[in-house]
Amino acid sequence: MIEFRAEHFSLDFEHEKKWYPAVTDFNMHIDAGEMVALIGESGCGKSITALSMIGLQPPNTRIMGHMYLNGENGPEDLNELTKKEWTSIRGRRISMIFQEPMTALNxxxxxxxxxxxxxxxxxxxxxxxxxxxxxxxxxxxxxxxxxxxxxxxxxxxxxxxxxxxxxxxxxxINNPALLIADEPTTALDVTIQTQIMDLMRQMNKKTNTAILLISHDLGVVSRLCSRVYIMYAGRIVENGPVDEILTNPLHPYTKGLVDAIPDITKRGKPLKAIPGSVPGLYARSNTGCGFAERCEYCTNKCQKEVPPLVQDGGRAVACWNKSFDSGRGNTHD
Ligand SMILES: Nc1ncnc2c1ncn2[C@@H]1O[C@H](COP(=O)(O)OP(=O)(O)O)[C@@H](O)[C@H]1O
Ligand SMILES: [Mg+2]
Structure with missing residues (x-):
């Protein structure tokens, strides 16, 4: 049963009377009891998406599209809620854990x-x-x-x-339907990180709460989540089951994230980092693929047209150079 669903959700920031897209055409679903990851480097738009899911986006924003939470009378559109309705839902039906508990606790x-x-x-x-x-x-x-x-x-x-x-x-404590954890262990030591992650999984199993785990680190969350969404410059560039993403990443950005996971079997080899960084909101061209500048496979087309997120079964990828046909069988026959 689907507990949460985002449909064509977009969010723009206003800056000096112009609108800048921070999240574009974001689609996601989380089943009851499922633990799903949202991964991307700093600045990709993870936190602003999470804040919108709990109705706490800053005032200089506009949102489009829908976010649905399953309710007693079917799916409720969160983007239609009034401030008063949010105070009843926040902390009860949807709750959130932030990176730094000291700022969240009084x-x-x-x-x-x-x-x-x-x-x-x-x-x-x-x-x-x-x-x-x-x-x-x-x-x-x-x-x-x-x-x-x-x-x-x-x-x-x-x-x-x-x-x-x-x-x-x-x-x-209020048995929420959905819990969002935004980099819950980034501020903690590695050994404590593992304990906290295991606790999240344990609570998820016990309560059947749908959990969205947000991290910049694919390695930290991969062993706990069933599916993962990879975000780059405000767009989902790939999503699918964790094991498939780890063994066969299709998007060059995902491949970079997978290569950056420390692996004890590769001891001694230097970790591969993806060269460059996520462009700031005001510096994005918004024509072509957001990853084009950093991509070793970039073509002319990549710089001109945004690749659509192409779905095949449980997987989806947005890249002009990747198709599901290679190595995974032709879906058209
Ligand atoms: N209040 C704000 N005003 C303008 N831009 C913002 C604001 N908050 C975040 N941004 C911009 O939106 C983009 C996404 O930010 P964020 O959601 O925090 O990314 P992440 O959590 O993936 O690191 C970034 O380019 C960031 O600079
Ligand atoms: Mg963040």
């Missing part, structure tokens, strides 16, 4: 009270005592120790990893 309010607050806001009629015991249970379930003591701690008294566990406890 430094002046004790941990327990903050988690309890998200429960009291959305679960009418629940007593403070009931809420406290649910919070303690939830803190325990995300692997935090000595939760009775922790309840009365301030955020700065916890480690970075513990704070992110608190954020996860808070994000899941």
């Amino acid at each position: 430094p002046l309010i004790k941990i327990g009270k903050q988690v309890r607050e998200s429960l009291l806001t959305h679960q009418k009629g629940i007593s403070k005592k009931e809420a406290k015991s649910l919070v303690l249970e939830q803190l325990k379930s995300v692997g935090l120790p000595d939760v009775e003591d922790l309840y009365d701690c301030y955020p700065h008294q916890l480690s970075g990893g513990q704070r992110q566990r608190v954020m996860i406890a808070m994000a899941f």
Whole structure:
């Protein structure tokens, strides 16, 4: 069952009375209980897409297209929600985990009270005592120790990893249909990263929440997600099942990301980085393929026409030089 679906979603930023496309024709679906990744380098448009999914895009933007969340009466278009409707949905039906928990937690309010607050806001009629015991249970379930003591701690008294566990406890406490985690482990040590990722997967299995995991690092998320969407300069350039993307990337950008994953079997070999960087919003030409400048296979056509995202079964790629025919059998016969 599809829990979330984006259809031809686009977002432009206004700058000195001109509109600049930050996200163009974004399509995605996430099933209930599924964990899906959105991958791309910094500046590709991942965070602004995520913020739009939770109704927090900045004011100097305009959005087009649709984002649907499955509701009691069928799919609801999130882009049609009023501010008031958003306050009821945010934190309850859709929640979000950010990269730096210290900015998301209020430094002046004790941990327990903050988690309890998200429960009291959305679960009418629940007593403070009931809420406290649910919070303690939830803190325990995300692997935090000595939760009775922790309840009365301030955020700065916890480690970075513990704070992110608190954020996860808070994000899941109202049993959301959709959870968006925007680079949830980028600020953490590598060993802690793995633990937090495993916890996300564990919570996903336990709650059946649809999860969108956002990262610039394909390696970090690949073992946990079923499918991956690769974004470049505001567009999805490839998507498909993780194992197929890793073993047979079709888009040159995806290939670059796969080559950049550290592999212990290739010890000693230098990591391949993709030369160049994502062009800034105001510097994009918006004619031709966004990756053309950095692409070793770039042709004239690539510089002139935007390649469409061509779908074949569970996979899709937007590249003039790649077709599904080579090596994967002809889909037309
Ligand atoms: N408030 C803003 N005003 C103007 N441009 C912005 C704003 N926020 C982000 N951008 C631009 O939008 C593009 C996408 O940014 P972002 O979604 O943060 O990328 P990512 O999360 O993939 O690193 C970037 O070029 C960024 O500079
Ligand atoms: Mg970001």
